Amino acid sequence: MAxxxxxxxxxxxxxxxxxxxxxxxxxxxxxxxxxxxAGGLELRKQVDQVFVGNMAAGMFNHVxxxxxxxxxxxxxxxxxxxxxxxxxxxGASAIRMGYMAIASGMADVVLVAAGEVMRSVSGWEATNIVxxxxxxxxxxxxxxxxxxxxxxxxxxxxxxxxxxxxxxALVAVKDHAxxxxxxxxxxxxxxxxxxxxxxxxxxxxxxxxxxxxRMYSTCPISDGSAAVILVNMDSPKAKxxxxxxxxxxxxxxATDTHCVHNRKDPLVLDAVRLSSQMAYKMAGIGPADISxxxxxxxxxIFELLxxxxxxxxxxxxxxxxxxxxxxxxxxxxxxxxxxxxxAKGHPxxxxxxxxxxxxxxxxxxxxxxxxxxKDPKYGMAVNFGGFGNNVITTILAKD
Numbered sequence: 030m031a032x033x034x035x036x037x038x039x040x041x042x043x044x045x046x047x048x049x050x051x052x053x054x055x056x057x058x059x060x061x062x063x064x065x066x067a068g069g070l071e072l073r074k075q076v077d078q079v080f081v082g083n084m085a086a087g088m089f090n091h092v093x094x095x096x097x098x099x100x101x102x103x104x105x106x107x108x109x110x111x112x113x114x115x116x117x118x119x120g121a122s123a124i125r126m127g128y129m130a131i132a133s134g135m136a137d138v139v140l141v142a143a144g145e146v147m148r149s150v151s152g153w154e155a156t157n158i159v160x161x162x163x164x165x166x167x168x169x170x171x172x173x174x175x176x177x178x179x180x181x182x183x184x185x186x187x188x189x190x191x192x193x194x195x196x197x198a199l200v201a202v203k204d205h206a207x208x209x210x211x212x213x214x215x216x217x218x219x220x221x222x223x224x225x226x227x228x229x230x231x232x233x234x235x236x237x238x239x240x241x242x243r244m245y246s247t248c249p250i251s252d253g254s255a256a257v258i259l260v261n262m263d264s265p266k267a268k269x270x271x272x273x274x275x276x277x278x279x280x281x282x283a284t285d286t287h288c289v290h291n292r293k294d295p296l297v298l299d300a301v302r303l304s305s306q307m308a309y310k311m312a313g314i315g316p317a318d319i320s321x322x323x324x325x326x327x328x329x330i331f332e333l334l335x336x337x338x339x340x341x342x343x344x345x346x347x348x349x350x351x352x353x354x355x356x357x358x359x360x361x362x363x364x365x366x367x368x369x370x371x372a373k374g375h376p377x378x379x380x381x382x383x384x385x386x387x388x389x390x391x392x393x394x395x396x397x398x399x400x401x402x403k404d405p406k407y408g409m410a411v412n413f414g415g416f417g418n419n420v421i422t423t424i425l426a427k428d
């Protein structure tokens with residue numbers, strides 16, 4: 030029987046602009062924060078394995094081998110260290126590798142740290158770097174970007190189900206309200222529906238980024254890092270940590286076609302649905318058991334579609350749930366209590382770990398006043414790689 034794997038330490042820096050800092054130092058900040066949360070920096074001597082999640086430091090920062098550099102920066106040699114890359118799902122993939130290392134018996138304590146410093150380049154350059162996830166000949170060379178894909182995706186959804194731009198703005202209002210209360214958020218400013226819902230006539234600048242997506246429908250370009258300490262809960266080492274472990278109850282992973290045009294229906298995110306089904310099966314629960322969720326929303330349309338694919342809403346009905354306040358704190362299924370990628374920020378390689386840190390904070394009851402979910406039992410995170418072609422779903426439980 031595989032050991033139970035839990036999280037006993039979490040670390041996070043505030044997302045935003047860290048371009049004046051070295052990438053490895055940014056990641057080390059959260060790694061040290063996680064060790065302190067777990068009981069102290071001396072616990073790094075108990076770590077059997079380090080995994081670092083990062084998407085594109087070679088292009089953003091001219092840095093490779095970040096995992097090796099992190100171990101040396103933290104004086105942790107000779108601990109094994111490996112870099113995990115899976116686009117914007119790099120962080121969740123790194124946690125998945127940590128889980129597998131413990132479940133296999135190869136490690137009892139794993140440090141997973143992830144980070145990205147994207148604002149070292151211009152916004153246009155960052156968009157171009159992220160676009161390299163797409164198919165080189167069929168998509169990238171045709172000028173397609175991730176915002177472009179998301180804009181077309183959103184238009185298809187609007188035409189099929191009747192969603193409006195105002196519905197997109199309602200998601201942003203909710204996420205900004207949560208993000209304004211989160212000490213780690215890049216954007217800590219709430220907005221009102223009247224201020225952003227009417228596009229060019231709105232009270233704030235809300236121009237189109239990729240029609241029908243406007244600025245307030247997209248995440249900011251962010252720097253930052255996050256980290257977790259994983260432990261074999263059945264090992265004697267588990268007693269060395271001061272925090273009660275939050276158990277990883279389920280994990281799932283799935284892929285879809287690299288080229289979006291090869292899918293039978295571009296509005297169906299098979300990898301999200303399949304990875305969530307795997308996670309539910311492993312955890313022995315279903316969608317109705319989830320207390321709250323962090324769903325990848327680099328563009329707010331993803332929050333809506335992901336919430337349908339994981340079973341929170343019927344297909345084509347998620348925006349109705351937002352209208353009815355079901356996804357707010359205190360609603361039927363609070364979504365993106367952290368502010369999501371939309372407000373908290375999206376340092377691509379760090380996002381998957383950051384989502385899991387938020388799950389732990391909520392399950393411990395440590396979220397800030399005003400955004401703490403009442404008595405949560407299970408939290409879900411969906412980390413979305415590429416344009417839905419590589420997805421990791423994680424479910425945590427408070428035992």
